[in-house]
Amino acid sequence: MRIILLVILSSFYFNMYSQSEEAKNKILLVQENLEQVPPYSCEIKIKIDVSFINIKEREGKMTFLGPNDINYKIKGFAFLPKKEMGGISSNLFNSEFIAVSMGSENKNEIIKVIPMDINADIVTGQFWITNENLIDKMIIITKDKGSYTASFTYEDIPYNIPSQIKMSFDVKNQKMPALLTGDLESYTEEIEDINEVSKGEISIKYFNHIFEK
């Protein structure tokens, strides 16, 4: 009886271990794909959807030198995401982490990634990985900045670079002092809950890529 129990438990353990290793390997393949991308520049269109921000679509140019080295040249003023999604995932994959397979959804494998560093800013990340080892969607939960969700659209761009990224994230309602803004009429309005957190979305389209040789 004992032997049977031991066999069942050890097979369960090995199954879990092999599943975790498989998930980690998949993530490492994704990372490999990300690292193969050479420096490039492309044109971008940025659309922002945040309840308290009114701005029309902005156009500009992006220069990619590495996941954490991206420069923007925007015509006029623009709001960009605080964190680069490529940079976040790259930082997460480059540190020690545990990967756990969470099953699949729409032919994508769901993998949860937990960094080993207790002091890391990212608490956990969940990735929807396609059969081609590309990130279809990801959710990142951070210690201080709330959560980020990003979904990626791919077209026929070399190195499997996404043609569009939609990011949604937590934003705190902004209320500036009337004496600073000159909006004296705001005194008559009901005070909004300034600590209320709502969802904001930034959508960036990438096109006309030029790769460095």
Place this chain on the structure above:
Amino acid sequence: MIQLTIIELFKIIKRPRTYIGFLAIFLTVGAMQLAMYFEGEELIALAIQNLENDFRLEGKIINTNLMTYILLNSLIIHIPILICLVTGDSLAGEASSGTLRLILQRPYSRTQIYLSKALSGYIYTTSLIIFLALMTYVLGYFLFGTGDLIVLRRGVTVISSNDVVWRFLLAFCSGTLSMFVVASLSMMISSFVNNAIGPIVGTIAIIIGLNIIFTLGAPLFKDIIPYIFTSHFVKWQYFFDFNIELDKIKLSVFVQLAYVFIFNIIGIIHFNRKDILS
């Protein structure tokens, strides 16, 4: 009537106090723009620090459009003071110096004389606003250059640099109308007294008083605020909304025109009945 207005304008030009307004605007705008040139980044960082927690901001925030927008806020208190210096003096000044009786001996009706003084006061007001607009925009352009305008009103609105000119033109028109109300009020008070200080101090006291009462007591007077003329001094800001509320702007124009009309009618009636004893 045109001849009378030209004569009144000539009197305004001849008075040294006329230039106090232009000098004050020149110094205020110059000092403000220089302060923003050296300390502006810190001030703006303070205003947008919450935004910077959530977003990466790309682009130049301080530019001539933002400076013009900030300085347009001086329409609430500062510019009315400068307008009263001239318009408040137009009738009462002549009464105290004894020249009013002399003017009334001419073959013009009192209404014509009052209206020509009011008209020349409006021309002075318009020239002051145009000077403010040119000073803020031109000096700002040389110091900061142009760029998108960021308005921190009801959230954050970003207006493209090629979309701001018509908004500023209409905002300055709206501001000018508000200042016509001030000029009309001080003219009206000027018709009641024989001392030039009275209309100037009286008008300023009314404006400051109404501003304080209806700003601090805003929730209490919520329903009557739209009909108080001082509440329309900031209505030019409506032209910088993402979706412009035309109904509110129309109401504002109507209310202010009504005030101009009422103040002038009261002033004319009183001036026509007044005994000129000095």
